[in-house]
Amino acid sequence: MSMFKKLLASVGIGSAQVDTRLEQDSLAPGEVLSGEVHLTGGDVAQEIDEIYMYVITHYERETNNNKVKEECVLLKHRLTERIVLSPREHRVLPFAFRLPYETPLTMGRQPVYLRTGLDIKNAIDPGDSDYIEVRPHPLMTKVLDAVQQLGFQLFKVDCEYNRHLGKTYPFVQEFEFRPTGSYRSRLEELEIVFFLREDSLEVFMELDKRARGFFGALEEAFSLDERFVRFRLHQEDLHRTASEIAGAIEQMIRKQLR
Incomplete structure (x- = not known):
């Protein structure tokens, strides 16, 4: 009977649970x-x-x-x-680790989740998945609010493969806005x-100019209609209002549109 139970456990029936x-x-x-990882013996x-996350x-x-x-x-812990783990034994293991600073925000349909698994030899590894809501860092919120104050509406958020801009990971998360004002x-x-x-936020901004006439069409054809802006915010900028940051961003945009 014991051998039969071991055989069943090896294919996931009556095995340990996480x-x-x-x-x-x-x-x-x-x-x-x-949080805590709760283990229940089979x-x-x-x-x-090992227990991996x-x-x-x-x-x-x-x-x-x-x-x-x-x-x-994004991270392995x-x-x-x-x-x-003995039969029917219940064990609780606490865990704590820092979410990577490059973790994308779960805006739109972007998923971020924690997968926990048990590495058991000669058996199907039991696992558990938990979705995480990743909200904007306060410095990101300042920029997003400022851009919307300037009359830009958030249109799409997605993670795209980009080896040039991607640093730790092979992708970047892009926030696409459409102008609704001036x-x-x-x-x-x-x-x-x-x-x-940890102590700053670098912002990379791409401006896609609207083509105007023959020369505007040429600019668009050769990707000359794109302008780039880079700036950095620090923790002390959290004391600035969104309107102040919007004013600084507007100056950079106008400079590129001259």
Whole structure:
């Protein structure tokens, strides 16, 4: 009977189970993700080589004129080394680690989730997945509010493969805005990419100028209609109002549109 139970456990029937419980499932990049991993033994004792936790997201990559989704592991956290879990034993293991500063925001349909798994030899690894809401860092919120004050409306947010701009990971998260105010006649769109660090936020901004006449069409054909702006905010900028930051951004935009 014992051998039969071991056989069943090896294919996942009557095997150990894992349940991850997050202390909070809404965080900003750079904040600490914490909680508990609850282990419940199965019908037989099992050796668990390790308990691993992955923070995962997806991004789009263009291949042969088709867009495909690819998985990206943002972080791997090893919770514990080898343990033996007795039949029906219940064990609770706390965890805490910092969410990477480059974690994309879960705006639109962008997923970020924590995958917990048990590495058990000669058996199907039990696992658990928990979605995480990643909200903007306060410095990001300042920029997003400022841009909207200038009359730009957020149109699309997605993660795109980009080896040139991507630093730690092979993608960047792009925030695409459409002008609705005074810039409507001069710009097609405004794209923003954030590079968050512990004490600062670098902002990369691309301005797509609206083509005007023959020379405007030439500029668009040769991608000369795109202008780029880069600036950085620090923790002390949190004391500035969104209107103050909007004024500074507007000066940079106007300089590029001259």
